[in-house]
Amino acid sequence: MKLISRYTDIADAFSVTDTPTPVGAPEVLLWNDHIAEELNIDLNSSQQALYFSGNKINSDVAPVALGYSGHQFGHFSPRLGDGRAHLLGAIVDKNNQAWDIQLKGAGATPFSRGGDGRCSIGPAVREYIMSEAMHALGVPTTRCLAVVASGEPVYRQTPLPGAIVTRVASSHIRVGSFQYLATQGDVAGLKALADLAIARHYPKIEATGTERYLAFLNAVMQKQIELVVSWMRVGFIHGVMNTDNTLVSGETIDYGPCAMMNDFDFDTVFSSIDHQGRYAFGNQPNIANWNCARLAESLIPLISDDEEQAVELLSSIINHFADQFNQAFTEMWEQKLGLNGSQASDNELVSELLTLLKQYNLDYTNTFNDLTQSLKDPQMMPAVLSSWAKKWLARTDEFSYGKMSEANPRVIPRNHIIETIISDFIEHKHSAQLDEFLNVLKNPYQADNEISKYQDVSGDLDKNYQTFCGT
Template sequence: MKLVARYTQIADDFAVPDFPSAVAAPKLLLWNDVLAQQLNIDVASAERAQVFAGNLNSSNVAPVALGYSGHQFGHFSPRLGDGRAHLLGAVADQQQQLWDIQLKGAGATPFSRGGDGRCAIGPAVREYIMSEAMHALGVPTTRCLAVVASGETVYRQPPQPGAIVTRVARSHIRVGSFQYLASQGDVAGLQALADLAIARHYPEINTTGPERYLAFLAKVVEKQIALVVSWMRVGFIHGVMNTDNTLISGETIDYGPCAMMNQFDFDTVFSSIDRQGRYAFGNQPNIANWNCARLAESLIPLISDDEEQAVALLSPLINGFSEQFNHAFSQMWAQKLGLDGEQAGDKELVSELLGLLKTHKLDYTNSFDALTESLQGSVAIPSELAAWSIKWLTRTNIDSYPTMRQANPKLIPRNHIIEAILKDFTHQHQSPILNEYLHALQQPFQSPVKESWTLAPEDDENYQTFCGT
């Protein structure tokens, strides 16, 4: 595995050299062979557990822990950083694109703030399953290469077996990365980071001066809108949309307290730490807008020495978020319902449908799947939607089927099945249903082998997810 150093030239204390802490008895639990081939990772089978536990480093590149700030539930922490993650470096894929390779749960770092730097096996397996499912659903996301059991106990409540998960990302540049440098007044570091981000993610930006960084913000806004719209298309609730969990690439990162929505309700919250519903399903667009505003604040020194002038130039990009989002959101509903073009009354049609889904506590995924298949006569429209469907059918036809089928999955990673798999791994380091379930999740728009995988509990209102730390 040929590694390239990343981020080490940005600023002092941004990428801090730090080696993973060795674990007692590493054992490879999950290995993403397809992803490994795409990234040209040729680590021998016998060495994978040692390498991706952090026990073996045969590269000339020194692992680093990255510094970043973050607004966590609205409260700013100037120094967070990778408290339990080590970036090994980057590898080039078959198209020579670089991808970060990071070990999560590989031990304490200078940013640990007293934590043990470890990860329990449940959250590691959850990230693997969820990120691969999201990728198959067409949602921009980080990926997982491996999960390795550490052979050690992680002291949570209750104590659990430990594991290390290998995360792959186009970069680990977060909104919080810019906040970190801005809070230190490091303008040179800010510019270096912005230029790196542009080169990595937005090479089409070829302007200079303030226009370069205004264009950068505009691209990030565009990517965040696309990301959140894709989340809402499939019913994903991130659960912890802090600025340190917001990648400027527009990819999903951190699958800690995430969950999938079963019964439709914009107010759905599963995260045990989100007591006020800040990151509820329907509030995700507002938070994405808010996070982009925090990035804009960090970029002020790159726009103008006159703060008032900089704010005047940045504000239109942030203020335009809602209009851009609403347009993309409307297009999403049009795809999910197979609407051709835009006509008067479409918004009311969508609003009425969502009201019926909520009132009758209908399953989000299965309802749209039923509407999709009804166009071919293979599935009946739910009785609760029968009257509404008369109006809908005047706006769609059999030709809409391919569009709807691409937008509406038949299979999502159901919360109760994920929990059953995680319980298996916690107690016996494997699950009898995992391989078959993962295979099905890779084909979410096809009917799965087991129809039971498409069913949700009648009432999951009491379901809760928890942060892995």
């Protein structure tokens, strides 16, 4: 397993050399064979446990903890950083693309602020399942290579078995990474980081000077729009859209308090610490806009020495967020409903449907699946939507079923199923249900007789359901 170093030449305080704290009895609980094969990782189970618990370190590259700032629920923290994560380095896959390899829960770092730097088994298992599900759903995401039990307890509200999760990402460059350097007044570091992000994620940007970094902001904004539209298409609620959890690559990161929406409601919130609904399902576009504006602020020194002029140029991009998001959002609804082209009345058609979904407490995923299947079997049409459906059917054609089948998943990672699997791992370190569940999630848009039990909603579980960050 050959690693290469990353981020060490950005700025002195950007990456801090730090070694994971060894654990007592590492044991592999989950291993992603597909990712391992793509990354040319060929290790036996004992080696997997040692390397991906942090007990054995690659001698060629020193692990680092990355520094970054963050607006957490709107409040700025200038120095956050990897408080419980160690970047081992990067590994090159079969297509010659480099991927960050990070251990989450590998012990305290200089950024831990008094925390233990550990992760309990629940959030580790949740991240593994959710990231694999999101990948299969076609949503840009970081991935998980492994979950390794530490053999040691972590102490939260109660003692829980500990685990280390191995995250694979195209990069760990966050909006908060730029805020961190901007706060320190490190213009050289900002430029180096922006150039690295462009080379890695937006190599088609060939402009120089001011135009280069304006194009970068615009590209990041487009990726954030695409990401949030994808989340909302499948009913995903991130739960903690802080700027330190916003990757400039446009990939989903940090699955701590995330959840899937069952009954449709734009105001749905599951995170135990989101008391004001800042990161509610329907507020995610506004927060993405807000986060992009924070990135723009950080880029001011790269745009012009005249701050007023820089703000004007950056604002000219950010001010187009709403229009561009609304266009992408409208196109998403056209796909979910299989509409034949677009008409002025389509917004009213969608609005009326969503009103009915909320009024009758209809399940978001199952309802759109039923609508899709009703094009072939009219009996699948929910009775409460029959009047609305007459207007909808007039807007469909012979291509509608195909469009809807690609946009509307038949199965999602239901919250109650994930909680059952997590409970199994806490108690037994394995779950008999997991293999079948992961196999179903690999093809979430396809018909399969085995998926029916994973389409069932959970009764009243989500009425009082809460998710937690795990720190």
